[in-house]
Amino acid sequence: MYTYNPASTIADEFINHEEILETLAYADENKNNEALIDSILEKAKLRKGLTHREASVLLACQSEEKNQEIYHLAEQIKKDFYGNRIVMFAPLYLSNYCINGCTYCPYHAKNKHIPRKKLTQDEIRKEVIALQDLGHKRLALEAGEDPKNNPIEYILECIKTIYSIKHKNGAIRRVNVNIAATTVENYRKLKEAGIGTYILFQETYHKESYLELHPTGPKHDYNYHTEAMDRAMEGGIDDVGLGVLFGLDKYRYEFAGLLMHAEHLEARFGVGPHTISVPRLRNADDIDASSFTNGISDDTFAKIVACIRIAVPYTGMIVSTRESQKCRERVLHLGISQISGGSRTSVGGYAEEEPEDESSAQFDVSDTRSLDEVVKWLMDMEYIPSFCTACYREGRTGDRFMSLCKNQQIQNCCHPNALMTLKEYLVDYASPETKAVGDALIEKELVNIPKEKIRNLVVEHLKDIENGTGNDFRF
Numbered sequence: 001m002y003t004y005n006p007a008s009t010i011a012d013e014f015i016n017h018e019e020i021l022e023t024l025a026y027a028d029e030n031k032n033n034e035a036l037i038d039s040i041l042e043k044a045k046l047r048k049g050l051t052h053r054e055a056s057v058l059l060a061c062q063s064e065e066k067n068q069e070i071y072h073l074a075e076q077i078k079k080d081f082y083g084n085r086i087v088m089f090a091p092l093y094l095s096n097y098c099i100n101g102c103t104y105c106p107y108h109a110k111n112k113h114i115p116r117k118k119l120t121q122d123e124i125r126k127e128v129i130a131l132q133d134l135g136h137k138r139l140a141l142e143a144g145e146d147p148k149n150n151p152i153e154y155i156l157e158c159i160k161t162i163y164s165i166k167h168k169n170g171a172i173r174r175v176n177v178n179i180a181a182t183t184v185e186n187y188r189k190l191k192e193a194g195i196g197t198y199i200l201f202q203e204t205y206h207k208e209s210y211l212e213l214h215p216t217g218p219k220h221d222y223n224y225h226t227e228a229m230d231r232a233m234e235g236g237i238d239d240v241g242l243g244v245l246f247g248l249d250k251y252r253y254e255f256a257g258l259l260m261h262a263e264h265l266e267a268r269f270g271v272g273p274h275t276i277s278v279p280r281l282r283n284a285d286d287i288d289a290s291s292f293t294n295g296i297s298d299d300t301f302a303k304i305v306a307c308i309r310i311a312v313p314y315t316g317m318i319v320s321t322r323e324s325q326k327c328r329e330r331v332l333h334l335g336i337s338q339i340s341g342g343s344r345t346s347v348g349g350y351a352e353e354e355p356e357d358e359s360s361a362q363f364d365v366s367d368t369r370s371l372d373e374v375v376k377w378l379m380d381m382e383y384i385p386s387f388c389t390a391c392y393r394e395g396r397t398g399d400r401f402m403s404l405c406k407n408q409q410i411q412n413c414c415h416p417n418a419l420m421t422l423k424e425y426l427v428d429y430a431s432p433e434t435k436a437v438g439d440a441l442i443e444k445e446l447v448n449i450p451k452e453k454i455r456n457l458v459v460e461h462l463k464d465i466e467n468g469t470g471n472d473f474r475f
Contacts, residue, residue, distance in 0.1 A: 006260070006267040011226035014264040015205050020256045023053045027060035027252070037066050044073060044310045047080060052259035055311035059255055059303060067303065074306035074334045077313045085386045085418045086378055087316070087338040088371070089138040089176070090131055093347045094119050094158055098144025100180075100217030102203075104248060104281060104292065107144045109217065117347035118149055121161050128162050130350040132170025134342055134371045135429035137387040137421065139172055140199065145180035145218060152186045155179060159193045169428045169471060173389035176241070180219065181228035187235025196389070197274050198232045199241035200225075205257025206249040213248060229265060229273075239274035240265070241318070246304070247281030247295045255304060262312050275316040275338065276308060278331075282322050282366070302330050309335025321345075321367040325377070328367060332383065342371035375425065376434040379441050386418035387425055390474035413475035416449050416458045420473050423465045 002018035030036050040054045050058075058070055095118035098107040106114055119127065131139065141158065143150045155177070162172050177190060178199040190198065204210050207222050214220045229240045242261055244254040258276065266272045280301065281292055296304070309317060319328055319336045321343040328339060344350050345365060369377070375385045390413065419442050426438040442462065449455040454475065464470035 006263045008264075009227065009230060009268070011223040012207070014267075015226060015257050015260050017207060020205070020253055020260070023056050023256045024252055026053055027056040030057050031060040031062050033057075034063060034066065037061055037063070041066075041069060041073060044077075047077060047313050049313055050311040052256045052263060052311070055259055055307050056252065056256050058310065059252060059307045070303070070310065071306050071334060074309040078309055078333075078335045078337065081313055082316075082337045083384075083415060084382060085337070085384045085388075085414060086332065087138070087386050087388070088136070088375070089140055089338060089340055090134070090136045090371075091142050091178075091320070091340060091343055091345065092127060092131065092139045092162075093345065093349070094124070094141055094143040094155070095146070095150045096144050096347050097146040097149035098217075099146050100144070100219040101215045102217075102219065103213050103215070104203075104245065119158075119348060121157065123348060123351070124158055124161050125165055126351040127348065128165045128172060129167045129170070132165070132167045132172065133429070134350075135170075135375075135387070135425045136342075136371065137172060138174045138176070138196075138389055140176045140178055140340075142178050150179075152182065152189060156189060156193050159190075159195065163194060169424070171472075173472075178241075181225045182231075184231045184235045187232045187237055191236040195237070197239040197241045198229075198237045199243070199275070199277070200228050200232075201243040201245060201277065201279070202226065202257070202261070203245045204249045204254060205244065205261070206253055209249045226261075229261070230268065233265070233269050238271070241275035241277060242273045243277030243279060243318075245279055245281055246301070247292050249294055251294065251296050251300060251304065255307070258308070259311055262315070272312060273315055275318050276312065277318040277320070278305060278308070279320060279322050298327050298330070301327065302334055305331045305336060306334040321365045324366040325369065329381070332381075339374070341374035342369070372429070372431050372434050375430065376437055379434070379437045382441065384415075384418045384441065384445060385422055385425070386414075387421035388414065388417040388474070390414075390417045412451070412454075415445070416454055417474050419445055419449075419458060420461055420465065423462050424471050427465055427468075 002016055003013050004016040004019040005013045008014045037057060040050065040057055044050055061067055096107045097116055097118055099109050101110065102108050143155065159175050162175055174196040176197040176199055177195045181200060204213065210222050211220065219225060232240050242258060244258055246254060262272045281295065316337045317335050318338040319331055320340045343365060378385045422438060423442060426435045430438060446455060449458060461473040
C-alpha cells in the first residue's frame with residue numbers, strides 16, 4: 001500500500017506516483033461515463049473546485065457534447081472570479097549563467113556557444129527604464145542557477161535597484177521572482193525585499209523523467225525542488241506560483257501532479273497557489289523541441305487550461321509569449337487571467353536588441369507584438385488590460401487574497417483599479433489609436449462598478465490622471 005498524504009512535507013507522499021497512476025486509470029475507465037461526468041460538472045458549478053481525480057476525468061472525457069459543457073463552464077467561472085480583466089506583466093532576464101544540466105533549456109552548463117551574460121546594476125536601470133517606457137508596472141525576474149554568478153545577494157540587489165527607479169511617470173510596482181529552489185532563510189530575504197509572487201516551475205512531476213531531464217547540477221534533487229514551495233511559505237512568502245513545462249512528459253500525468261501540488265498547499269498552509277503557469281516546450285538555442293515526443297496540440301492545450309480553471313477557480317492562470325496570438329486568444333476565454341506582452345527572453349533584450357546571430361534567448365517567442373499592440377488587441381475583444389498591483393501593495397496576499405477571491409469579493413476593488421491603471425497606460429504610453437479605443441472602453445465599463453460612491457470617485461481619479469494632476473490611485 002502506498003503512502004499518499006496531501007498534508008505531508010515529503011514530496012514523494014504529496015506528489016505520489018502510484019496515486020497519479022491510479023487517478024489516470026480511474027479517468028480512463030470513466031472517460032465515457034456521462035453520469036459521473038455530469039455529477040462532476042454539477043459539483044464544479046458550485047465554484048469550490050475539484051479534486052485531481054475528478055478533474056482528470058473531465059480532462060479524459062471523450063464526449064464532444066460534454067467537452068463543450070466543460071469549455072462553457074470554464075469560461076463562466078473565469079468571468080465570475082476575474083471578470084474581463086487581464087493582468088499584464090513582462091519577464092526580465094537578469095543572468096543566463098547556470099550550473100544545471102537541464103536537457104530542454106539552452107542555459108544548460110554544457111552549452112558553450114550561447115553568449116553568457118549577467119546584467120550589472122547600471123544595465124538593470126537601462127532595462128527597467130526601457131520597460132517603464134513601454135508602460136509596464138509588473139515584472140517577473142528570471143535567472144539561471146549559479147551560486148557564484150547569481151547568488152541571492154545579487155538577486156536582492158537587483159530587486160532593490162528595480163524598485164528604486166522612477167522615470168517620468170514610470171515605476172515598477174510589483175516584482176515577482178522566478179529563481180531556483182533555495183532555503184527558508186533565502187526565501188525570508190526575498191520576502192523582506194518586497195517580492196510579490198515566488199514562481200518556480202516543476203518542469204515535470206514524473207520523478208524518473210525529472211531525474212533524466214536534470215542529469216547534473218543542484219536541480220537534479222527532485223525532492224528539494226518539489227518541496228521548494230513549502231520552504232517559501234515557511235519563509236513568509238504568501239503568494240507562490242506553480243507550473244509545469246508541457247511537452248516533457250505525458251500531459252495527463254503532469255495535470256494530475258499539478259493539481260495534487262495545489263491540494264498539498266491548501267492542506268498544509270490553508271491557501272493554494274496564487275498562480276498556475278502553463279508553458280509549452282519551445283525551440284531555443286541548442287534545443288530542438290521536436291526531439292521531445294510528448295508535445296501537445298492546441299486543442300489539448302485549450303482543454304488543459306479549461307480543466308485547470310474549473311479545478312482551481314480562484315487561482316490566477318498565466319500564459320506567456322511562447323504561445324501564438326491565435327492560441328492566446330482561445331485560452332483567454334477559457335481561464336487565463338495574466339499574460340505577458342512585448343516580452344524579450346534574452347538577458348538585456350529591452351534596452352538593446354540583440355543581433356539575430358547572437359541570441360541568448362531562453363526560448364523562441366511566438367507572439368512578437370509590442371505591448372501597445374497587445375493592449376489594443378485585448379481591448380478590441382473587450383478585455384480590460386490591467387496594470388494593477390494594489391492587492392500586493394495593500395497587503396491582500398496569501399489567505400487574505402484567496403478568501404476575497406473565493407467569495408468573489410475581490411472584484412469590488414479590482415475592476416476600478418484595472419480601469420485606473422489602464423488610464424495611466426493610455427495617457428502616458430499608448431498610441432493615439434490605442435488611447436481612443438481604451439477611453440471608449442473605460443467609459444463603457446464605468447457602469448459596471450456597482451457602488452455609486454466608488455464609481456464617482458473613480459471618475460474623479462480618471463480626470464486627475466488625464467490632466468496629469470495625480471496617478472497611482474487604488475482601492
